[in-house]
Structures are given as structure tokens and as C-alpha cells.
Amino acid sequence: MHSRRPETLKIDISKYRGVEEDSLLRWFVELDDAIRARRIDDGDTQVAFAQSNLAGRAKTWALGLKLHDPYAFGSLKVFKSRLRQTFEPPRAEFRARTELLKLKQGKRDVYAYAQNIRNLTSCISSNPVDEHTLVSVFMQGLADGPVKTHLFRLDLD
Known part of the structure; x- marks a missing residue:
């Protein structure tokens, strides 16, 4: 009986170009x-x-x-x-953390705003932001409207 070699999965990854917009x-x-x-x-x-x-x-x-x-x-x-x-830009994590803490929804929809928070959070690896802080940042940055009103009524703890 022949032992089968484990299957490998061929995953393609993006090319890293060394430009500022690449993480x-x-x-x-x-x-x-x-x-x-x-x-x-x-x-x-x-x-x-x-x-x-x-x-x-x-x-x-x-x-x-x-x-x-x-x-x-x-x-x-x-x-x-x-x-x-x-x-890696100098102080990249510091910049990402600073941008995260100042982030506001603005005219974006809630999904795009949440995605922006996820992207910035993924750039902070040496001392990750805890979940309670992320919730506070998200809630504080939400634009006034029905979504913010609804979420503030929920018990998020």
C-alpha cells in the first residue's frame, strides 16, 4: 500500500510592491x-x-x-x-493607532466605516487595541442617525 502525500493548496497572494498603499x-x-x-x-x-x-x-x-x-x-x-x-514607514503602527483613534464615519456607509477600522486594526500588531477600545472608537465615530441611536440603546457589554 502506498502512503499518499498530503495534498497542498495553491493559494495565490498579492504582489508586494514596496509602495505606501501596500500593507x-x-x-x-x-x-x-x-x-x-x-x-x-x-x-x-x-x-x-x-x-x-x-x-x-x-x-x-x-x-x-x-x-x-x-x-x-x-x-x-x-x-x-x-x-x-x-x-515599512517609520512609526507605521503609531500612525495607524493615531488614525484609528481619530476615525469618524463621515459620509461613508457603516460597512465602509467598519472596514476602515478593521484595516487600521490589522496594521497594529505589537500592542493590539483591545476590543472595548475598538467598540468605543466605533461608537464615538459613528455619524448621528438611526444606526447610532439603535446601537447606543443596546447593552454592548
Whole structure:
């Protein structure tokens, strides 16, 4: 009887370009999920897979480093660290936290407002915002109207 090799799942991930609108932390989550799904265990192969999902400035940067030192990225951890040092904006988490705490619904619908809160929250990883604070931020930023009135009447604890 032959033992079957476990199936792998081929998950495609977005290309990280190294531009301001790309979230490096979200790309790392996509990358880690794809590596697990594809069952890529070898460190060199993990780095090669990660590099194959770079584009633009980020790809140019990685290729430039490898031209000078073929072993510039000894592991996926080193690759991520160097990528973060190069492309993550200074104080990115501080900026995301500040923007989150000042966020208002404005003219957006409630769904878009909630999605904006989720996106900002996902950028804060070293000291995540607790759920009670998120609820307070959400409620405080809601535009006056029937949704806000209804939610304030609910017991959210």
C-alpha cells in the first residue's frame, strides 16, 4: 500500500510592491498562509517563494541585494526583517493607532466605516487595541442617525 502525500493548496497572494498603499503586515499574513498551505518547509524555498511575490521597487531591492550577496536572506525571518526595515514607514503602527483613534464615519456607509477600522486594526500588531477600545472608537465615530441611536440603546457589554 502506498502512503499518499498530503495534498497542498495553491493559494495565490498579492504582489508586494514596496509602495505606501501596500500593507507589509497584511502581505506577511498572506505570505505565511500561502507557505503553510503549499507545505513549503525548506527555508531557501520559502525565501524564493516570497521573492517571487515581489514587484516594482521591492523586487528591484531584493534582486539588488542578491546580486551583491547571493546569501543576503539566510531565512524567511531574515528576509522579512530586512524587508520591514527597508519598506515599512517609520512609526507605521503609531500612525495607524493615531488614525484609528481619530476615525469618524463621515459620509461613508457603516460597512465602509467598519472596514476602515478593521484595516487600521490589522496594521497594529505589537500592542493590539483591545476590543472595548475598538467598540468605543466605533461608537464615538459613528455619524448621528438611526444606526447610532439603535446601537447606543443596546447593552454592548
